[in-house]
Amino acid sequence: MRIEMRSVLASFGLALLAFPASASAVELAYEAPAASISRGAPLMFAVRTDAPESSVVVRVSGGNLVDEDGLLTGPEGSWLDEPAKQALEDLQVWSVPNASILRQRPGRYYWQAYVSGEGDDRPIGPVRQLTVTLPAAERGRGNLYPKFGKKGSASFLVSTANLPASLSKTRFKTLAKTTAKRWGLKAGTTTKIVAGVQDGRSVAGFSTSVPSGTLGVQTDYLRNGRVIERDLALRAGETWAAGPSYPGLSEIDLESVLLHELGHMAGNKQHQSRCANSPLDEVLGAGEWWRGTRDQWFGDCATASAASALKSKRLVHRTVTVD
Numbered sequence: 001m002r003i004e005m006r007s008v009l010a011s012f013g014l015a016l017l018a019f020p021a022s023a024s025a026v027e028l029a030y031e032a033p034a035a036s037i038s039r040g041a042p043l044m045f046a047v048r049t050d051a052p053e054s055s056v057v058v059r060v061s062g063g064n065l066v067d068e069d070g071l072l073t074g075p076e077g078s079w080l081d082e083p084a085k086q087a088l089e090d091l092q093v094w095s096v097p098n099a100s101i102l103r104q105r106p107g108r109y110y111w112q113a114y115v116s117g118e119g120d121d122r123p124i125g126p127v128r129q130l131t132v133t134l135p136a137a138e139r140g141r142g143n144l145y146p147k148f149g150k151k152g153s154a155s156f157l158v159s160t161a162n163l164p165a166s167l168s169k170t171r172f173k174t175l176a177k178t179t180a181k182r183w184g185l186k187a188g189t190t191t192k193i194v195a196g197v198q199d200g201r202s203v204a205g206f207s208t209s210v211p212s213g214t215l216g217v218q219t220d221y222l223r224n225g226r227v228i229e230r231d232l233a234l235r236a237g238e239t240w241a242a243g244p245s246y247p248g249l250s251e252i253d254l255e256s257v258l259l260h261e262l263g264h265m266a267g268n269k270q271h272q273s274r275c276a277n278s279p280l281d282e283v284l285g286a287g288e289w290w291r292g293t294r295d296q297w298f299g300d301c302a303t304a305s306a307a308s309a310l311k312s313k314r315l316v317h318r319t320v321t322v323d
């Protein structure tokens with residue numbers, strides 16, 4: 001007899017490309033923000049410029065893809081424009097409201113200033129990176145049992161077969177080990193055996209047999225009512241974010257998926273509803289994560305105010321349903 005626990009997730013990858021921004025005659029000198037801010041900290045974009053009054057627009061994107069003019073672009077909803085206000089004679093600023101995703105979601109963003117209006121020689125400033133950090137003290141880590149489910153005791157091999165190019169063997173082994181430990185499981189030595197095949201060995205790794213739309217399949221193989229093998233097959237073709245930095249808006253956070261699937265391997269088969277503060281949520285979107293009770297981001301849940309602050313310009317994330 002065979003019981004299959006399946007996590008079904010809709011997905012489509014997006015490659016990010018970078019091109020240099022074009023030069024401009026009008027000066028757009030960035031004075032703020034710094035390259036990195038803490039989550040929740042005040043955030044202001046300030047541009048020293050001789051451009052006409054209140055003509056500067058700040059564009060912020062979840063990725064660094066730019067169009068042929070050097071303007072940040074990407075799928076609809078993955079970037080936003082905000083007009084700057086004249087603060088001084090030669091200074092235009094955008095003060096970001098506290099509820100904005102930019103102050104609430106830790107992660108990496110890209111931004112630039114440009115002068116609004118039509119025309120080929122529209123001044124477009126260079127692209128800069130902005131990292132919003134989560135203070136270490138706010139990261140909830142440690143054991144996930146008994147709070148989120150029961151403690152497991154199984155051990156499994158870590159397969160290096162079909163490893164995505166974005167992920168090193170060492171990183172995968174480390175992630176498997178640390179996430180397993182949080183459920184009381186034990187990640188053993190590495191193997192070339194492919195995960196998700198009934199062969200008498202419990203294996204976690206990547207598989208090319210996991211269909212598109214599914215992030216991972218955790219399978220318990222039973223004989224005479226006893227579990228004889230526990231496998232976890234992750235979809236090899238997914239756009240995985242290996243961490244430890246947060247996933248991009250079109251990437252799937254590997255750590256979050258491991259925490260979810262290994263929760264199943266520990267014997268917790270029930271899902272929690274979308275937006276519950278739990279690693280076993282039935283839904284995970286691209287750009288989202290749950291790594292701890294205070295280290296999580298679900299695009300449209302606790303942050304309804306953040307989304308509404310951006311009105312229709314909400315940054316994109318994919319959502320998925322698990323059966």
Ligand SMILES: [Zn+2]
Nearest residue numbers: 006007260322
């Ligand atoms: Zn699940």
